[in-house]
Amino acid sequence: MSRATATMTPLLGLDAPALERWFAELGEKPFRARQVSRWLHQRFVDDPVHMTDLARSARERLAAAATIAAPAVIRDTTAADGTRKWLFDVGAGNAVESVYIPEDDRGTLCISSQAGCALDCAFCSTGRQGFNRNLTTAEIVGQLWHANRALLADGIRAPWVEQGRAPITNVVLMGMGEPLANYDNVVPALRLFLDDNAYGLSRRRVTLSTSGLVPAIDRLREACPVALAISLHAGNDPLRDRLVPINRKYPLAQLLAACLRYLDRAPRDFVTFEYVMLDGVNDTTDHAHELAALVRDIPCKFNLIPWNPFPGAAFRTSPRARILAFQKVLMDRGFVTTVRKTRGDDIDAACGQLAGRVQDRTKRHIRMRVAAAATTAH
Numbered sequence: 001m002s003r004a005t006a007t008m009t010p011l012l013g014l015d016a017p018a019l020e021r022w023f024a025e026l027g028e029k030p031f032r033a034r035q036v037s038r039w040l041h042q043r044f045v046d047d048p049v050h051m052t053d054l055a056r057s058a059r060e061r062l063a064a065a066a067t068i069a070a071p072a073v074i075r076d077t078t079a080a081d082g083t084r085k086w087l088f089d090v091g092a093g094n095a096v097e098s099v100y101i102p103e104d105d106r107g108t109l110c111i112s113s114q115a116g117c118a119l120d121c122a123f124c125s126t127g128r129q130g131f132n133r134n135l136t137t138a139e140i141v142g143q144l145w146h147a148n149r150a151l152l153a154d155g156i157r158a159p160w161v162e163q164g165r166a167p168i169t170n171v172v173l174m175g176m177g178e179p180l181a182n183y184d185n186v187v188p189a190l191r192l193f194l195d196d197n198a199y200g201l202s203r204r205r206v207t208l209s210t211s212g213l214v215p216a217i218d219r220l221r222e223a224c225p226v227a228l229a230i231s232l233h234a235g236n237d238p239l240r241d242r243l244v245p246i247n248r249k250y251p252l253a254q255l256l257a258a259c260l261r262y263l264d265r266a267p268r269d270f271v272t273f274e275y276v277m278l279d280g281v282n283d284t285t286d287h288a289h290e291l292a293a294l295v296r297d298i299p300c301k302f303n304l305i306p307w308n309p310f311p312g313a314a315f316r317t318s319p320r321a322r323i324l325a326f327q328k329v330l331m332d333r334g335f336v337t338t339v340r341k342t343r344g345d346d347i348d349a350a351c352g353q354l355a356g357r358v359q360d361r362t363k364r365h366i367r368m369r370v371a372a373a374a375t376t377a378h
């Protein structure tokens, strides 16, 4: 990175107050920030030269002081079912992914918040890879910016796009990493997702998934209460301690109490409990009864996730019949319970697959690029 680039501000990472402050320091009027925000996040321009309602001098100052870019795309793959996955280079041999899931009435983007993850859940390939680093706000927002831009450039057809809205209507923080372990960079990104001068999504259309960092759930409730999904995966502490080790620090009673507090401010009147179905581990009807009893006082919905395998993992996916029996117990006890469709299977874009094999390929890819660069340098 050149010295000039190192001191340039990545503009996609500034939420409204930060962009106003930055403009003030540049000697510009604060309302310019709102104008620029719309160019960046609604028209997806990557060069101030296109910001035609700014004075030429302002455009030049912007160009000299700021960068507008998503992380570089290493790979862009589309699955047979239309699911599309971008692999982004975030430096030092690390890569993160975003997955676009098209549906008739919405376009959802699943984004990453960290390169790797420190929380080490037993069944998760991101956890297996360990923690590399937090993504910056610009890298988090850049995923959404890039996806919208790429889909528009490809001429995506959807009724809401024809009405002038962006292709991505829903964002879920369910990619790589634990978003609440990167709170300081994630919250400004959430604010941009909601900001009417940026992406303008409603709080109900932005979902943060967490393995249960209780103090951060409380902070999020005050700062930016978007829809909340909790990775529960077990109905008792000993089992959850094993599957989701952060449970040893914030056990179920504390986590569920935090869910109830969150519901006071949440945009939806329920939390979503995600529950990964692991053959012979947490998937019997007894487990389902235990789970139903545990959450009986919490307005919630369940999303059962068939476990997605990755090489070297010591789990198996529950058989379909067992998943349906589990679902039936929860439904009979009055809980809305869906079974997640696995999308993008043929490109390893399913939940929890966003590292493992990909990371290996990434490393290989980057090694190859480094080798190629070394060869051409001679």
Ligand code: SAH
Pocket (backbone or CB within 6 Å): 121, 123, 124, 125, 173, 174, 175, 176, 177, 178, 179, 209, 210, 211, 230, 231, 274, 275, 276, 305, 306, 307, 308, 309, 310, 351, 352, 353
């Ligand atoms: N760190 C956050 C968000 C990212 S993981 C969290 O844990 O909630 C998003 C979801 O995918 C979580 O519910 C997680 O438990 C689940 N998941 C992880 N690995 C998986 C796998 N191999 N198969 C299916 N779901 C998985």
Ligand code: SF4
Pocket (backbone or CB within 6 Å): 117, 118, 119, 120, 121, 124, 125, 126, 127, 128, 175, 176, 177, 178, 211, 231
């Ligand atoms: Fe981290 Fe979530 Fe994977 Fe657990 S499931 S290791 S919290 S990304």
